[in-house]
Amino acid sequence: METQERKRIPVAVLGATGMVGQRFIELLQDHPWFELVGLGASEKHNGRPYAEVTAWRLTGSDMPVGAAQMPVVACTPEALPDVKVVFSALPGEIAGEIEQAFAQAGVAVFSNAKNYRMAPDVPLLIPEVNANHIAAVAQQRKQRGWPGFIITNANCATTPLVMALKPLQLAFGVTKVLITTLQSISGAGYPGLPSYDILDNAIPYISGEEEKLECETQKMLGEWREGQGFVDAPIVVSAHCNRVATREAHLECASIELGRNDVSPEEIIAAWENYRPASQQAQLPTAPEHTLIYRHELDRPQTLRDRDAGHGMTVTLGRLRRCPILSYKFVMLGHNTIRGAAGGSILNAEWCVQQGLLPL
Amino acid sequence: METQERKRIPVAVLGATGMVGQRFIELLQDHPWFELVGLGASEKHNGRPYAEVTAWRLTGSDMPVGAAQMPVVACTPEALPDVKVVFSALPGEIAGEIEQAFAQAGVAVFSNAKNYRMAPDVPLLIPEVNANHIAAVAQQRKQRGWPGFIITNANCATTPLVMALKPLQLAFGVTKVLITTLQSISGAGYPGLPSYDILDNAIPYISGEEEKLECETQKMLGEWREGQGFVDAPIVVSAHCNRVATREAHLECASIELGRNDVSPEEIIAAWENYRPASQQAQLPTAPEHTLIYRHELDRPQTLRDRDAGHGMTVTLGRLRRCPILSYKFVMLGHNTIRGAAGGSILNAEWCVQQGLLPL
Amino acid sequence: METQERKRIPVAVLGATGMVGQRFIELLQDHPWFELVGLGASEKHNGRPYAEVTAWRLTGSDMPVGAAQMPVVACTPEALPDVKVVFSALPGEIAGEIEQAFAQAGVAVFSNAKNYRMAPDVPLLIPEVNANHIAAVAQQRKQRGWPGFIITNANCATTPLVMALKPLQLAFGVTKVLITTLQSISGAGYPGLPSYDILDNAIPYISGEEEKLECETQKMLGEWREGQGFVDAPIVVSAHCNRVATREAHLECASIELGRNDVSPEEIIAAWENYRPASQQAQLPTAPEHTLIYRHELDRPQTLRDRDAGHGMTVTLGRLRRCPILSYKFVMLGHNTIRGAAGGSILNAEWCVQQGLLPL
Amino acid sequence: METQERKRIPVAVLGATGMVGQRFIELLQDHPWFELVGLGASEKHNGRPYAEVTAWRLTGSDMPVGAAQMPVVACTPEALPDVKVVFSALPGEIAGEIEQAFAQAGVAVFSNAKNYRMAPDVPLLIPEVNANHIAAVAQQRKQRGWPGFIITNANCATTPLVMALKPLQLAFGVTKVLITTLQSISGAGYPGLPSYDILDNAIPYISGEEEKLECETQKMLGEWREGQGFVDAPIVVSAHCNRVATREAHLECASIELGRNDVSPEEIIAAWENYRPASQQAQLPTAPEHTLIYRHELDRPQTLRDRDAGHGMTVTLGRLRRCPILSYKFVMLGHNTIRGAAGGSILNAEWCVQQGLLPL
Known part of the structure; x- marks a missing residue:
């Protein structure tokens, strides 16, 4: 270089x-x-x-x-x-x-x-x-x-989701994703959201956002095949997007179905913590030291406290636990105007x- | 009287x-x-x-x-x-x-x-x-x-959920519920949440709350059988609870699986809008005129705008749409210190x- | 009628x-x-x-x-x-x-x-x-x-000030007013203030507002003289206007110089509490029961707690105490989109x- | 060293x-x-x-x-x-x-x-x-x-005030200070202010704070005389302290009377911008590059935007203009848990x- x-x-x-x-x-x-x-x-x-x-x-x-x-x-x-x-x-x-x-x-x-x-x-x-x-x-x-x-x-809301899913897709397969977001006001640009609309409020709708989450995830986790083009990943995504009164970073709660039934929580966390893709190994100037960080505290990640991890380029994960309906549930957070x-x-x-x- | x-x-x-x-x-x-x-x-x-x-x-x-x-x-x-x-x-x-x-x-x-x-x-x-x-x-x-x-x-978080589910259970059956909440600070009582913890923040954890949502729903939607006691409803509930910077009312995003595959959105909304249980007909002093209100606007219910519906005793519903994973998804809102x-x-x-x- | x-x-x-x-x-x-x-x-x-x-x-x-x-x-x-x-x-x-x-x-x-x-x-x-x-x-x-x-x-910021000053002007004379406001976002109309500008922020400037406070006060507390027109009250007003993250009502901190040196706090509070102008006596439909309310608690009025006094038509006063520079200081609050x-x-x-x- | x-x-x-x-x-x-x-x-x-x-x-x-x-x-x-x-x-x-x-x-x-x-x-x-x-x-x-x-x-509220006043005291004398603060929640420590008390609210009272501002200013701007002890500066201070919903830094609006009548705004700004006390020249590790920064924009300093100036050690000034009652008015901002x-x-x-x- x-x-x-x-x-x-x-x-x-x-x-x-x-x-x-x-x-x-x-x-x-x-x-x-x-x-x-x-x-x-x-x-x-x-x-x-x-x-x-x-x-x-x-x-x-x-x-x-x-x-x-x-x-x-x-x-x-x-x-x-x-x-x-x-x-x-x-x-x-x-x-x-x-x-x-x-x-x-x-x-x-x-x-x-x-x-x-x-x-x-x-x-x-x-x-x-x-x-x-x-x-x-x-x-x-x-x-x-x-x-x-x-x-x-x-x-910006798809970004932390696919970053969290990719190591799991590689290790175990992922078949279904039900995701609910709590997105920051900066996601709406400037002037964006009037303060009178969001102070002491939460709004369960962001125009076009749920569709983007659903189809972008399939494209990004899919493959590029020479001569054939992009092939979507066979993952069903269902999204619910909310706006909340935070300045930066999107907090996202996911329930996912894995391709295998026998995966332990420890394996999932290891898949995240050990994830070192080629681009990470290349030590690009803007790449964070850790692509993903898993926080073991009960109440993390939090929008305010984790958004600046890796200068806003790291996605922070937490609260992994079994889901009674799909396989697992967890929380992720990504900085929307930096990483996203x-x-x-x-x-x-x-x-x-x-x-x-x-x-x- | x-x-x-x-x-x-x-x-x-x-x-x-x-x-x-x-x-x-x-x-x-x-x-x-x-x-x-x-x-x-x-x-x-x-x-x-x-x-x-x-x-x-x-x-x-x-x-x-x-x-x-x-x-x-x-x-x-x-x-x-x-x-x-x-x-x-x-x-x-x-x-x-x-x-x-x-x-x-x-x-x-x-x-x-x-x-x-x-x-x-x-x-x-x-x-x-x-x-x-x-x-x-x-x-x-x-x-x-x-x-x-x-x-x-x-x-307080279970209350709007079971109120929204009951008419659907009666009309179509409900088998699975995946719910993510955005709960207000007053849910933590007083002094409750320090302002330094929640201003410009969202916290993806409320101690004990997810368990309550999961088991209370089963009891309340279950039956009392003389000689046998309470029999839980066969509904699997998976909850994710978040705290956000709103004063009153809990906003909740649900994906549900119904007992039948052929239910149209119109039937669901009708089940909600026509719901008149005995207690409602009794016109109790604290009962609201409408137990449930369905808002047809794209971005309702909202925490701030809908919490005082029916003097805080009405649960407001909205955003009903098909869920690619379960049957339907929708949003509900209930006042936590009044109705809840x-x-x-x-x-x-x-x-x-x-x-x-x-x-x- | x-x-x-x-x-x-x-x-x-x-x-x-x-x-x-x-x-x-x-x-x-x-x-x-x-x-x-x-x-x-x-x-x-x-x-x-x-x-x-x-x-x-x-x-x-x-x-x-x-x-x-x-x-x-x-x-x-x-x-x-x-x-x-x-x-x-x-x-x-x-x-x-x-x-x-x-x-x-x-x-x-x-x-x-x-x-x-x-x-x-x-x-x-x-x-x-x-x-x-x-x-x-x-x-x-x-x-x-x-x-x-x-x-x-x-x-909207002048309104509570002149309402608080009028009884004092009548009873004791008022010669100087130094006022600092904490104004709500709704004062900027809709869409008004972008949320990104005001969440976790306070802004010490509102275009044109200080000038309005200074000259409107003089006109309103002045006289209409037939053949001569409006004669400004001989009151010097100095204003500092701030925007804060509240939805409705303007909180205002004033230091005032009275026309007399011997006025006791009790006399001032009495002047406020006993103020019954002709318009008040006329019991107009939109007039509140009390034009002015004085709260004796140490920490009142507060924007959130007092803005709806008199359905938003009452101005709430509090914290009267001597000012080491002018005569007295106190706090007032008025609802900006209703009374103001x-x-x-x-x-x-x-x-x-x-x-x-x-x-x- | x-x-x-x-x-x-x-x-x-x-x-x-x-x-x-x-x-x-x-x-x-x-x-x-x-x-x-x-x-x-x-x-x-x-x-x-x-x-x-x-x-x-x-x-x-x-x-x-x-x-x-x-x-x-x-x-x-x-x-x-x-x-x-x-x-x-x-x-x-x-x-x-x-x-x-x-x-x-x-x-x-x-x-x-x-x-x-x-x-x-x-x-x-x-x-x-x-x-x-x-x-x-x-x-x-x-x-x-x-x-x-x-x-x-x-x-923490006295700190930015005395830092702003010192160069003016040296250059022109200061005799009166009327100050109104908009203070952040972190000033109350942790857990400090309950969120239910301050979200969508402003509170015009902080216990003991006004007294501290008034007497600490006199001591700090006064002199230490060998054999005589501390001699207060002959400055009258009148304070009004408010709590607002910001996380860090106190915004303060002051009106001051100078010891001389003929001071121009340019001279005041120059006094601030050229202020280089001995401790500043000593380049202490925690000292900021600039003790004071004057912002020329109409709407600065702002709590959110200026609090991290000089890693939280710089006091930011702005909005200097004549006061119709005292000599001048201006705004200052200091980080309360760092500088203060x-x-x-x-x-x-x-x-x-x-x-x-x-x-x-």
């Missing part, structure tokens, strides 16, 4: 003024492999400095000085000419065309938007879960005639560098 | 200074059948006026003037001599012996404590769910030699009056 | 879909003197039923059935032809012209908007504070040639009926 | 299991000058490991591994024999005697308790405010015959090391 450290890959953030865009900027600060050289957002900003057009919303940091003076340009390849990689935090309404334009212009797009997630030639990638899905990129580029490509990351959004996309790009896919 | 209105039954509240005790006092104010004549709490209060020894915690009301001047006495039959009924808001550590002493002294005890809930001769009663379980009282009195008796109400505690106990006592069990 | 009860005055709400508009509709339900016959909002709604175009935000109630079916029309006198009174919950950007159009069309406008509050011929009215300011209406109509008129109510907005406007209209100003 | 780094001073924390005790342990981890070798708490723990007897409450970190295995012993000099410095997080009820015992045993006590704060020979110390007050230690030791000594830190408690005490000890007072 020596050379990469010396000459970093020029990258840009699309949708730079929003909350996920801000997370990208925060996490790309001093990145050893990527150099933030461009910021794309609404055309109306017209080249004005980022600090002038953006109210910084993140609470753990101030706006990075480097980004503050950077001009905010339109989200077009022409306006961001020297960029090899873009991280897209664009809203779904406009992400589709813009991301395609960049891929056509030879740029590698790492997207947080939902538009291409379920496309049959686009990886929905978490390196620790389905690293080999990047094989789809070759077909994507060939079929679509794109010199660049698009790789997406999963919905910006951090996840950056890790995807790092995996592509590590695998020689980048720079193109 | 004319005569009862003219001469009300003298009642007392045990554990009068705590949060559920306060709810009892609030709800008994101006009750048409019951007259609050006594307040029991720790002996140390030694007859001092209620207003002197109690900080009123309820937010919708001030301390009722009548109760304010009442002396707070020990929780013994001797200290509360003319009382025919006691409502017990005692903590489990001391409820057992005290409630027994009152039953032995010929008093009817309506208890919110957990001690006798699972006893084989004590009804765990919600009039709209298992009204005929009061038949157990005859055996209880005979077996134990008590001139009085004890009737308990369910855990003090209001439920008072309704139980009213049902006993209506059924001629009171006054003894 | 017999006749008025038989034939109620037809009224409409302008800005009916917003949060204050909803409060107007809630409070006008079953009003003895006013009959809600019209709902005005954006033209785009084009006559569709209120229930179709409005998400009901208030949490203590469902949308009134009567309003639900009412067509939502444009905010023009032509679209609301038979209306004698309009209650305006319009935003400041459009309130000015629309309210004027209604006044020109002979309608009495009771406005919650800021536009005319400081106009030299428009009363900024709270009946218990400056009831005789309605004398300005005659000059307003004459000068402007309006067959109707406009009366405004004060900013919709309820205040309706009370203003009732006062005009009582004074013979309505119907025109 | 070379030698000190090689051989660190052995220190202990008293009251190690509570919230401030935990902060001490967190902040002493890897401290360059101090080595945590002892943990004192209730005798009942009887030498059991810290991890066994303590539930870790801090949310930004897990319990430090070193402390976890340390035995928890009684708070006596005998039980902590080799310790040169103790940091006391003891509650006021027991702090007095215990701290005295340590001072008598030759230990330097840095206390967060209120007991000795106002004693005439005990410094109430913030190095950036009144560094030379440590001169009182000599007299304290002589008068009391203590081989050790006691130095206290200020109340554990971090402040550690900085005090570092200052004593730097000044040659430690080791004794």
Whole structure:
């Protein structure tokens, strides 16, 4: 990696003024492999400095000085000419065309938007879960005639679920998943949820979220087969999504049916604790020391106390116990705007560098 | 009921200074059948006026003037001599012996404590769910030699669940229930949950709660058989209980398996909306106009917006949809300190009056 | 009032879909003197039923059935032809012209908007504070040639302050007021404050609010002099406004300098508790039993516990003690969307009926 | 400092299991000058490991591994024999005697308790405010015959106030301060404030807090005069203290009267921004890069966004504007459990090391 450290890959953030865009900027600060050289957002900003057009919303940091003076340009390849990689935090309404334009212009797009997630030639990638899905990129580029490509990351609530399930799928098989989420307000973006709607309240509905959890899980835990495409995992998922008054991280309660009846709790915990996928072994810059942490306390993970584990990149598990209906139940927690959004996309790009896919 | 209105039954509240005790006092104010004549709490209060020894915690009301001047006495039959009924808001550590002493002294005890809930001769009663379980009282009195008796109400999280399930059990059968709760802080009593533990947090654990949900549901939806006792309903329940930062009411997400495969959503909603059990028809003073309300909006019930339905005595349902794993999933909400505690106990006592069990 | 009860005055709400508009509709339900016959909002709604175009935000109630079916029309006198009174919950950007159009069309406008509050011929009215300011209406109509008129109510944070100060001004004189507010999120309307901005946060700034507190107080505690107009009270006000994570009601901490040095705390409390202005004696339908309540507990008023005093129309006071810098300090609390907005406007209209100003 | 780094001073924390005790342990981890070798708490723990007897409450970190295995012993000099410095997080009820015992045993006590704060020979110390007050230690030791000594830190709400005032006092004089606080729940310790008391609420009272703010400010901004003792600063302080639903940091709104009438806002901001007291220049390990930061945004400082400035050791200022009653008003924010408690005490000890007072 020596050379990469010396000459970093020029990258840009699309949708730079929003909350996920801000997370990208925060996490790309001093990145050893990527150099933030461009910021794309609404055309109306017209080249004005980022600090002038953006109210910084993140609470753990101030706006990075480097980004503050950077001009905010339109989200077009022409306006961001020297960029090899873009991280897209664009809203779904406009992400589709813009991301395609960049891929056509030879740029590698790492997207947080939902538009291409379920496309049959686009990886929905978490390196620790389905690293080999990047094989789809070759077909994507060939079929679509794109010199660049698009790789997406999963919905913020799907992310901790598939990360928790993957080691169990490998070790025991997983056939059914019944999941109920308690999701943070930051999942709705900014301005997102009005405070009058959520203070002293819980809302048992998030538009489109349950469907995403159900189908993204099947794709991500499925296989990429050359010549055949993505084959869904034979896992039935039933989701119930709730919004609660927490700032960051989604807490999720799952009951699962395993492929075998004779699995002990100790084996499950061992499967989680010993999970070291190839991407983890590669020690990517944004990867946490532990992909998964199992907490043995009775009342963990908790949204507030565990969300920053591994700088927001670790998924924390706990409360494993038998389920009288399916096989086991447990709780998991993942940071929605780091692991489930910006951090996840950056890790995807790092995996592509590590695998020689980048720079193109 | 004319005569009862003219001469009300003298009642007392045990554990009068705590949060559920306060709810009892609030709800008994101006009750048409019951007259609050006594307040029991720790002996140390030694007859001092209620207003002197109690900080009123309820937010919708001030301390009722009548109760304010009442002396707070020990929780013994001797200290509360003319009382025919006691409502017990005692903590489990001391409820057992005290409630027994009152039953032995010929008093009817309506208890919110957990001690006798699972006893084989004590009804765990919600009039709209298992009204005929009061038949157990005859055996209880005979077996134990008590001139009085004890009737308990369910855990605050079990209450909305069994109320939602009962009409479905009657109409279609229910075989499995997977339930995840989002419970309010008032469920932990006062002082209960430290604010530092719950502000900006969700906690996936409440001690003993999941077990209560699982076994109380089976008892309440089961039958009382003369000569045989309580027979559990053959329903498997799996619960996951969470605490969230809401003040009142528990929101609960359920997936259920019905006894028949061919039930349509319309039939389920009709079963809920048309549910008029005998106790409902009796128009008891504390009974709400509607036992169950089904909200057709996509995002209801919500903790804040639906908790006061039917003055806190109605359970609100919503979001019925098919579950890919079990038959259906839906959401329910019940007020934990009214329907799930003090209001439920008072309704139980009213049902006993209506059924001629009171006054003894 | 017999006749008025038989034939109620037809009224409409302008800005009916917003949060204050909803409060107007809630409070006008079953009003003895006013009959809600019209709902005005954006033209785009084009006559569709209120229930179709409005998400009901208030949490203590469902949308009134009567309003639900009412067509939502444009905010023009032509679209609301038979209306004698309009209650305006319009935003400041459009309130000015629309309210004027209604006044020109002979309608009495009771406005919650800021536009005319400081106009030299428009009363900024709270009946218990400056009831005789309605004398300005005659000059307003004459000068402007309006067959109707406009009366405004004060900013939601100014309202409890002037209500607390008025009896002291009458009894002792008031010369200086240093006030710091802790204001609820509903003061920002809906959607208002994003939850991500206020959960676990306090914000020491509300745009324009401090200026309003400072100048409205002087106008309201000042006099209307025939031929001379409004004369500000010689009171210096210094305000600091904060937003905190509470749903309803503004808590305000004041230090004041009185006109006399020899006033005892008992005299101040007596001035508050004995305050019975003419409007109070008139027993208007929306007037609370007590305009002001003084709580003697050390830690009252509290936002949550005291906001519903007098159905949200009472201002609650407490913690009176000497100030080492000015004369005294104390705390007050008022419900911002009831007394400080919709309820205040309706009370203003009732006062005009009582004074013979309505119907025109 | 070379030698000190090689051989660190052995220190202990008293009251190690509570919230401030935990902060001490967190902040002493890897401290360059101090080595945590002892943990004192209730005798009942009887030498059991810290991890066994303590539930870790801090949310930004897990319990430090070193402390976890340390035995928890009684708070006596005998039980902590080799310790040169103790940091006391003891509650006021027991702090007095215990701290005295340590001072008598030759230990330097840095206390967060209120007991000795106002004693005439005990410094109430913030190095950036009144560094030379440590001169009182000599007299304290002589008068009391203590081989050790006691130095206290200020109340958590007083701390940011005096830090903001000191540069103004030096430059212009300060004569009056009217201050209203919005204080976080962690200020009440653990379990502290019940969640049912503060969720959706603001409470205008904190027992004893206003008095502390008023008298501690006078002592800290006053002088230590050899032979005469502490002489209060001639500043009149009037405080109003509120509790709000935030986790950490106190937001405070002040109006102040300066000693001169001709001070411009620019001069005040310059006084803050250029403030570099001796202790700051000494670059103590726990000192922040900036003692004071002035934010120019209209709506800063905010509790959530500014509390971690300088790792919780910086006080953030903002919103300076003229006050119509006194000279100026502004807002300040300080982290209550870091700068206002554990971090402040550690900085005090570092200052004593730097000044040659430690080791004794």
